[in-house]
Amino acid sequence: MLSDNLTLERGIARAATALADHGVISALARPSSLADEAYHSLLLQLDMNLWKVGDKLPTEKALGESLGVSRAVIREALARLRADGRIETRQGAGAFVSDRSKLAAFRTDHANSDTDPLKQELEILELRQIVEAGAAELAAARRHETDLANIRTALEAMLESVAKRSDGSAHDDAFHNAIAQASHNSQIAKFVEFLGAQFSNSRKATWDDIGYGVGIAAVGQSDHSAIYKAIELQDGAKAKRLSHAHVQRAIDRVLLRMNDQKVE
Amino acid sequence: MLSDNLTLERGIARAATALADHGVISALARPSSLADEAYHSLLLQLDMNLWKVGDKLPTEKALGESLGVSRAVIREALARLRADGRIETRQGAGAFVSDRSKLAAFRTDHANSDTDPLKQELEILELRQIVEAGAAELAAARRHETDLANIRTALEAMLESVAKRSDGSAHDDAFHNAIAQASHNSQIAKFVEFLGAQFSNSRKATWDDIGYGVGIAAVGQSDHSAIYKAIELQDGAKAKRLSHAHVQRAIDRVLLRMNDQKVE
DNA sequence: AAGCGTAAGGTTGTCTGACAACATGGCAAC
DNA sequence: GTTGCCATGTTGTCAGACAACCTTACGCTT
Numbered sequence A, B: 001m002l003s004d005n006l007t008l009e010r011g012i013a014r015a016a017t018a019l020a021d022h023g024v025i026s027a028l029a030r031p032s033s034l035a036d037e038a039y040h041s042l043l044l045q046l047d048m049n050l051w052k053v054g055d056k057l058p059t060e061k062a063l064g065e066s067l068g069v070s071r072a073v074i075r076e077a078l079a080r081l082r083a084d085g086r087i088e089t090r091q092g093a094g095a096f097v098s099d100r101s102k103l104a105a106f107r108t109d110h111a112n113s114d115t116d117p118l119k120q121e122l123e124i125l126e127l128r129q130i131v132e133a134g135a136a137e138l139a140a141a142r143r144h145e146t147d148l149a150n151i152r153t154a155l156e157a158m159l160e161s162v163a164k165r166s167d168g169s170a171h172d173d174a175f176h177n178a179i180a181q182a183s184h185n186s187q188i189a190k191f192v193e194f195l196g197a198q199f200s201n202s203r204k205a206t207w208d209d210i211g212y213g214v215g216i217a218a219v220g221q222s223d224h225s226a227i228y229k230a231i232e233l234q235d236g237a238k239a240k241r242l243s244h245a246h247v248q249r250a251i252d253r254v255l256l257r258m259n260d261q262k263v264e
Numbered sequence C: 001a002a003g004c005g006t007a008a009g010g011t012t013g014t015c016t017g018a019c020a021a022c023a024t025g026g027c028a029a030c
Numbered sequence D: 001g002t003t004g005c006c007a008t009g010t011t012g013t014c015a016g017a018c019a020a021c022c023t024t025a026c027g028c029t030t
Helices: A006-021 A034-047 A060-067 A071-083 A117-142 A145-163 A169-182 A186-197 A202-206 A209-214 A216-232 A236-263 B006-021 B034-047 B060-067 B071-083 B117-142 B145-164 B169-182 B186-197 B202-207 B209-214 B216-232 B236-263
Strands: A087-090 A094-097 B087-090 B094-097
Touching: A034 A060, A034 A071, A060 A071, A071 A087, A071 B071, A117 A169, A117 A186, A117 A216, A117 A236, A117 B117, A117 B186, A145 A169, A145 A216, A169 A186, A169 A202, A169 A216, A186 B117, A202 A216, A216 A236, B034 B060, B034 B071, B060 B071, B071 B087, B117 B169, B117 B186, B117 B216, B117 B236, B145 B169, B145 B216, B169 B186, B169 B202, B169 B216, B216 B236
Parallel strands: none
Antiparallel strands: A087 A094, B087 B094
16 A cells, blocks of 8 residues: 555556546546645545654655655645645655644545545534534624625525526525625635535535425525524524524435435 | 745845844744745735636746746645645646635635734634534534543543643643544534644643633633533533633633734 | 648646755764 | 764755647648
8 A cells, every 4th residue: 555556546547537437437536646646645644644743754755666656746745735734844854744733724525535425415514504503693793784785685696596496506605605704704704615615516406406396495595585684683593593404404405315325 | 026036035035034033023924935935926816816717827837937936836836726726727728717616625824914813813713612612512412421531531631730730732622622523523523623723822821821820721621621511411502602601711812912902 | 611630839747857955963073 | 072074865946858638720621
């Protein structure tokens, strides 16, 4: 595992992708780039505690040889690990594993993707539920007129989408982001935006034909209206409760899918 | 601004750091690396919407010439932007600005650091308050015996630190992380750990001589004990309320510091 | 005139070699 | 034992080259 040759893996991945393009395989290891694979390979070894905090990683030259790639590729992988706060490098000395108090970035994707995708989606939704409910509560207390106008704009755009039975996921995002903005806490706003981006694929389900058939879009819309009114009336407790319940619907849908999956 | 020469800036930054080392200047632009500066330069231009979503960035060669650095440096900066989901690159085509729905990493540091550091700390604390309160509520509902044991271990280590008036910040971290782990939601656990890491410097104040003098450590300890008991008794509402109040104390201390700052 | 295949040039991905900047350990001088 | 210097190793940066790939334009066919 340590001395794997990436070019070999890459060849296999390429072949797999070629098959996938023909519909033979659904979604496996992407070919991406050598640097990407080196990054994930090193990240995996870091997550497995192959090296302890403070330990010195092999030299760039050694890493390149063990993975069968050039130093430039290794350097890009190390640069990303450094940007995430996983390692620190000192010119002339080497690269060292940094302790957890240096973490500089939060990502939702697992290097070891052995976890069930649905479970991961569920976990992110729970985190989203907590943060968005808190954001709504703050928004009710701090919203200005301009904030209300922004939320209303997104709300009306969504109403129009529902009426036309078209995809309103972009406006859905805008609605939740506008509420987060109304909290007047830029970190919360940025984080809500980030969490929203983690669902760019799965959330579409609410707005496609199936979603309209089941009536998800309509129910979500009445949720949204109620949340807006609570924020407008500065009823923080209500905004929090409604927002929490709104995300709970999405959670319940994921739980249903998980049950369906187990039955098969 | 666009055609700045990084080597020039670097020279100035080096000189500034040299002065700082002699105590003349406190903390200014770090010299770091050329790639680091190129990354922040590009990030700043992206945040200022210099290019619209989908626009093509200048070629690596052009970027390198405009910043006065080699292509290798530019490539490292672009690699980091790509890892954050800010841009996408296609071999043979170029680098393109991606839309916000591709965000792949959450960071608390601002590229445009024109914001008050205290305000930023306040905003992160508010986010932390929301997430940790939610995590405590879930922990109360889902904790196993092993989770309780982990929390208790950290709690007792902190008690010992308080008794010895030594630095217990590491155990403080461990306590909050253990609660987040007890939520049995790995994303929440990871995020709480990440937020904790954003305070590696400022949180020490609770545990130094001043903190002991004011009694912050002691008060925090009674908070911790109460939170633990609520989780043990599976009283989610209480755990949530106590955790919220606990972080509120830290928020209030920051607000005090902000007032002191305004007076000067 | 419209469609299509091909060739040319441009751009990113990767490799190689080189040198500068810095760190570390050992050795010699005191 | 301590100090200072030097050889060696490592990371940071640069330059050039080629492969893989994309885009565009040109010329040919229909």
